[in-house]
Each structure stands twice: as C-alpha cells, then as structure tokens.
Amino acid sequence: MPAQTSLDSDQLSAYFALMDVAGLLKHAVEQQLREEGDLSYVQFQLLARLALDSPTGSERMTDLADGVVYSRSGLTYQAGLLEKAGLVSRAPSVDDERSVTVSVTDAGRAVIARVIPGHVEVLRQQLFSPLSGADTQSLRDLLVPVRDHMRAAPPRSAGSRRRR
Template structure:
C-alpha cells in the first residue's frame, strides 16, 4: 500500500447530495460574480475595484486602513495594493499614512471617487438583484447569508489560529 492509498482512505468524500450541493454553490457563485463583473465592465470598472471603492465609501470619513480592506474583500494585501494603485492613477483614492502609528496606510476616497461609487451603486445593486436576490425569497436569502457568515467565521478563525502558530 502506498502513501497515496493511505491519504485517499482518510478523505471524507462527498456523497451524491453533498456533491450536487457543492457544485451548485460553486457554479452559482461564479455566475453571480460574472453577472456583477459584466454589469460594471461598460463603465470601465472591475468588481474588485468597485468593491474596494464601496468599502472605503462606507467607512467613517471615507477612509479605511489597507490591511482592513484586504480582510474585508478577502484579497491579499498585495492585490489590494495593486488595485489601489489603479484607483489612485484615476484620481479616485489617495494613500495616506495612518494618523495613529504612521506605519500603516489608509486609503482615502476622493470626491471624484465618491461620485463614481454613487454613479455605479445602482448598476451594482441591479446586477446583484438580477443575478441572485430576485431568485430567492427573503427568508432563503437571509438564511443563506447566515450560513455564509458561519463559513466566514470558521475560516477566519482557522486563519487566526494559523497566524498564532507561526
């Protein structure tokens, strides 16, 4: 018996119902993401850019630490930095040193960037409704949201524990 055989035996394989559910979740997630991307594309903005802009727009004083943004949008700090650079070149955000420790960086939304978010928010919301919300009743939507919050908490706890062990 090989090492691969031992690893295969220890796997908790998905049963048929779990496999169907998992594939539906995966495909559905991809299709919703694609619909949101396609809605924003004619405006020259990617979903990642819009998400970053909107997270900053919702923050007090339209400013948010880059590290916090990376956690919120579930992207690496490097990816968030690259996205911020593109937005900065367009004049929609500015990077500023944090006031409290001067080591961190805050992303600040400019007035022009805020105008972009206000213009694109209805486009984004319409795509979310058309791709997802219009196909679920409110109770199912809220239950799905709660289930996904459980997934986020479980995975964030794993990341936090991994960070403590390092």
C-alpha cells in the same frame, strides 16, 4: 480518527451549486461594473468599503486586504490604479508610520454612486429574483455562519510571507 477523503453526494452537489452561483454572479457583476464604472470587481470592493462601510472613508491597506480577501501586493497595485484615476488617495497612517491609509475621494464616491443602482439591479435579477423572502433569509442563515467560520482564522495579513 482518520480524515474523511471524500464528500457525500449532497455535499458535492451543494459545493458545485455554490461555486456555479458564485462564478456566474461574479461574472455578471464584473460586466456591469466595467460597463458603468470602468472598475474591476476588486476596485469596486475597495471603493465600496471606503465609501459605504467606513465611517471615515479611510482604512489601513492591511485591513482592506483582509476585508476583501486580496493579496497585499495585488491590493497595492489596485489602489495605485484607483489613485491614478483620482478615486482614492494614499498616505502614511497617523497611528503607525509603517502602514498606509487609503481614503476615498469625492470622485470615488461619485463613481460608487453611479454604479450602485446597476449593481443592485444585477443582484436582484441574478441572485434574488428566483428566491422568496423566506428563501433569502434561509440563504443568509446558511451562509453567515460559514463566512464567520472562515473569517475566524487569522487574517491573511497575519500570515508569514513566503520568499521566492
């Protein structure tokens, strides 16, 4: 069976709407994070994963890169900036000496605590205000299986590195 080479009008419209929403929302979030925390979006993702999602406040760099869908080299650079600012610390992993573990500091937790209220407000205003509770559930029900399908592929860190 030959591969389909085009999208139907509904698929194309859904794709463009999704990309527009994602781009506009990311812009609004990035602006708020810069103004209130002097953070880039990826720096916020790293700090939030460590401060809010990790029970220990620490994760391996590879796991962080996979979780935030960012290159290993880019993540290393961003973690270095956060470390210089005193928001994270990096150390060799106790489980694997080849790995590096990143941990959020008290200062990093304080920055997250400072930016979260504004972050939530941007999300409410930009994403959730035009939706009813049922719409929000429908949006979740549509996006979660798509996300899970995309994340079912091997993580980026498992892929081979291209040499230049």
